[in-house]
Amino acid sequence: MGSVINRIQGILEELPKSEAKVGRAILADPSKVVKMSIHELAESSGASGAAVIRFCHSMGLEGFPELKMKLSVELVRPEKVGYYDIEPNEDFEEITRKLVSNTVQTLNDTVGQLEKEKIMDACEILYKADTIYAYGVGASWLIAEDIAQKWMRAGKHAIAIADPHILAMAFAAGSKNAVFFAISNSGETSEVLQLADEALNNGLELLSLTRFGQNKLKQRAAVALETSRAPESELRSAATSSRQAQFLVIDILFYFYASHHYEEMIEQIRTSREATNRFRES
Known part of the structure; x- marks a missing residue:
């Protein structure tokens, strides 16, 4: 139910450097990652296989297979709500839509x-x-x-x-x-x-x-x-x-x-x- 991509985005800057490399590689092309082996992801991100495993644990996942499964499920969803910030001089409808979107995404991610x-x-x-x-x-x-x-x-x-x-x-x-x-x-x-x-x-x-x-x-x-x-x-x-x-x-x-x-x-x-x-x- 929750978005693993949003989870990565939210914690990326606090991860150790080796794990952050893995996170950035996933965010750059999540659809490609679901077809990779752990060693292929390690090589493409410039990290080690152990760093990939540590990254998965930092995300609250049991391992790389669960990461790929959650990414696969997320990528086939017809619509991703996402998080939005407020911009200068936005109208009432747009501010309302963004805040509702933020709330829905946060609740789904939390339950997930x-x-x-x-x-x-x-x-x-x-x-x-x-x-x-x-x-x-x-x-x-x-x-x-x-x-x-x-x-x-x-x-x-x-x-x-x-x-x-x-x-x-x-x-x-x-x-x-x-x-x-x-x-x-x-x-x-x-x-x-x-x-x-x-x-x-x-x-x-x-x-x-x-x-x-x-x-x-x-x-x-x-x-x-x-x-x-x-x-x-x-x-x-x-x-x-x-x-x-x-x-x-x-x-x-x-x-x-x-x-x-x-x-x-x-x-x-x-x-x-x-x-x-x-x-x-x-």
């Missing part, structure tokens, strides 16, 4: 790289925890609030705390049977990384949500969930849709959790609905 095993592992950690803390900076704070609201409805002690100092104190003073859900699109936000270290030092489990690729937050997490990664653009119009992808991942995680704890969830949602109804009536 989500791993069921990671969703299951994250659900297990969340289910066992007494307390769920969520934190993010900037737009990622909206995702943290969404996490807290959702799992509060599920009957969990789930809170999003905007002040990192208070959150660090909560880690130290609160239950150790807790999980810290850290959100950072880049995976390199300093406040988030500092809080991740504080959580780990206090014995908490760490879940992360970042964009695709290697980053410091992902390396720290017990389970690292990822969204797709759009190519860089001047106005960061694709970054707007990445926020929608973050919400989508949390929605998928929550409803998978709800489906596998269905009876408990129905009762908790009924109880929370009654509470909010009483609040409205008062």
